[in-house]
Amino acid sequence: MNVVAIFDIGKTNKKVFLFDENYKIVWEKSVNLEETVDEDGFPCEDIQVLKNWIFERLAEIKSLTDYILKAINFSTYGASFVYIDENGKVLTPLYNYLKEYPQELKNDFYNKYKGKEVFAVKTASPVLGSLNSGMQIYRLKEENPELFDQVKYCLHLPQYLSFLLTNEAYADITSIGCHTNLWNFKKMKYHKWLKNEAILDKIPPLHYGKDIIKKDGELAIGVGLHDSSSAIIPYTINFTEPFVLLSTGTWSISLNPFNTKPLTFEELQHDCLCYMQYTEKPVKAARLFSGNEHEVQTKRLAEHFKVPVDTYKQVYFDKKIVSNLRALNFQIIYPKKYDFDILKECPFQKRDLSNFKSYEIAYHQLMLDLVEQQFFSTNLVIHNSPVKKIFVDGGFSKNSIFMNLLAEAYPDIEVFAASMAQASALGAALAIHQNWNPKPIQNDLIDLKFYKH
Template sequence: MNAVAIFDIGKTNKKAFLFNESYQIVWENSVNLAETVDEDGFPCEDIVALKDWFLSCWEQMKSQTQFNLKAVNFSTYGASFVYIDEEGNPLTPLYNYLRPYPEKLKNKFYTKYQGEEVFAVKTASPVLGSLNSGMQIYRLKKENPEVFDKVKYCLHLPQYMSFLLTKEGFTDITSIGCHTNLWNFNKMKYHKWIRKQNITEKLAPIHSSEDAVIIENDIAVGIGLHDSSSALIPYIINFEDPFVLLSTGTWVITMNPFNDKKLNFEELQNDCLCFLHYKGKPVKASRLFAGNEHEIQSLKLATHFDVAVDSYKHVLYDKAIITELRAKFKQFTKGDSKILKDCPFNKRDLSDFENYDVAYHQLMLDLIAQQIVSTNLVIHNSPVKKVFVDGGFSKNSIYMNLLAEAFPTMEVYAASMAQASSLGAALAIHKNWNTKPIQNDLIDLKFYKH
């Protein structure tokens, strides 16, 4: 059986899959690797442990005689650089994107390059310190010039994984394009600060996300993708009508591949950004910390009503409760962006609600009020017809029904597929290994009427 291997490297979970030509998972392996610390004692990925796990898993995959391994690709978290020397060895720890960024250095940088507002708009990157991965390179150059001089390439993590097999350095557009401070979205090329700081030659050549390098046994090795961009690929391939995708987890990220309007500073301040999808087109996105908020508030509700923490899983959408709540309490329906800063439910008095189910319906009303504002920031003036929701909230009937009601002119669907970012990485290199056409039933959809 012909198969493609995919390594999906998350911050906590590292997963490996084999997909057959119909994109079904036929083999899997996963591991949680312990973190190590950098020179400041800040926790970070153990690059040696990651490399060892990857190479042993790769050997295991190749030894499965029932599979004919045709290709491999990578989907990993972003904002993380591996600095390699001429021999391909990492020169520094794999710094954590949550590592505090020196205020003085940050101010020096933005002062030099037209200030935060102008720079953020040009690079579609909110000011996020180490999460702007280009700032990590700038820091290395300024704080450790002797190490920086030894750098052959600064490789984003997906491209380092690919390098381990091909020994070739590449840069991929989905990694550069995601709030890195590296890309000028007005000119669709690197921002000039890269050249001025003599960093250009340390960045490997840009290659298409659909490219692959052939290694021994005619295996095609993809150059890897940033995981959020990768998760969007199955949707871009399957649907021609303009859509937005709400990817729901700790964050709810609304992604609109059909909005090419330039970002403005107000949008950036409201947690909007742009990234580049696998064909190099800008995707406007907004973020809302809604999954995290849901976790905090459902814990509060469980304590107050003395029920199990996961009781919300058994609460089904009840239109009568919604009607009653709307009549009784102030609701937030106006598109005021101030609502994004703090969930209205925080100010609710839990003793106002007669039971857990009623209180939980109000929590969902308040989260949806925030979601409408966040999602409208990226739908604005674009021809979107469909809304897809994947991840945790897609299984929540109250969330889905309220969302469908909030967007009456659109078709709202709960979408589910196994391992979206892994599937996207496999589909990106389809032409390099799979002779079958891509089926159009990779995503299960459930329609919600408003």
């Protein structure tokens, strides 16, 4: 059978999938690779180990007799650059986007370019240090100019992986457009600082996500996509009326492809940003660290009530508990005013656990608090746009308490739990559909479960 291979490279899990022409996964492998450290001893991806793993998996796929490999594409985490010289040799470690950014260098940069506020609004990039991948290039140039001179191209990780197979260097709009400080969203072109700093020539030409690079024999190879932008593709293909996708994991990211209003500085301060779709349309997004908060608080609950950490998996939505808790807190339904920033702190952090009679009641309160945070965060991207549906995918979509409370918080919007195997990998396969798959795309790629409020 004909298949497409997608390498889905997360920070922790590296996966490869084969999808058939109906976009069902027919084969997969995954691995956690050992990290290495950069010259400062900071942990980072070992690019050589990753490269070897990809070539080993490709050799394995080509030896499978049941499948005919038609195409390959990549979806990976963003915000990381690979620097190559004119022979394609990698010049530096793949620096980790969590690495501290030198304060002085950061201040110098923003002072040079009209200050944080003006710059952040233009580039739709909150000030995030190394997480703004353009700042990594600036740092290399300032701290190591001799090495910088040897750089032929700066490639985001998905494009470097594509380069490994094609030997052709490209940039891609989904990587360039994800809070990198590189793109001027007002003018829809690179920000002028790249030219001023002699960096622009080291960024290869833009290539469109739906196009492929070359057929090696008959093999179509995509240029790769940033995983957050890739994950939204199955939804934009399947649904035309305005929706928000709430993608939940460690971060809960509300993505609204139907909100074209430019970001304000206030929204940027509330962790809003823009992603770019492979069709070059911006997607307004808001991030909340709620999967992480859920992990921290469920550990706290387990210790207090002396139960196993994953006890919450046995707790189901109970209307009575919710209305009792609401009555106790005099809380009808949101919003309530807080004397702290609810997007940065979950109200549950301040709650005294000895006030709760049981684990089950306390866990319902935690979910009430998390959904209240979510309500504020998601509203930042719903604001001023005609959203009719919210699709929740990832971890929280399987949590009945979260889903029921979210549906209650949005009585005028239909709320669905969406399940789909591997959204970002599927998105990368769908992006190059026309280049390998003769069948039409079906409209049942996503399973939906409706939650009544």
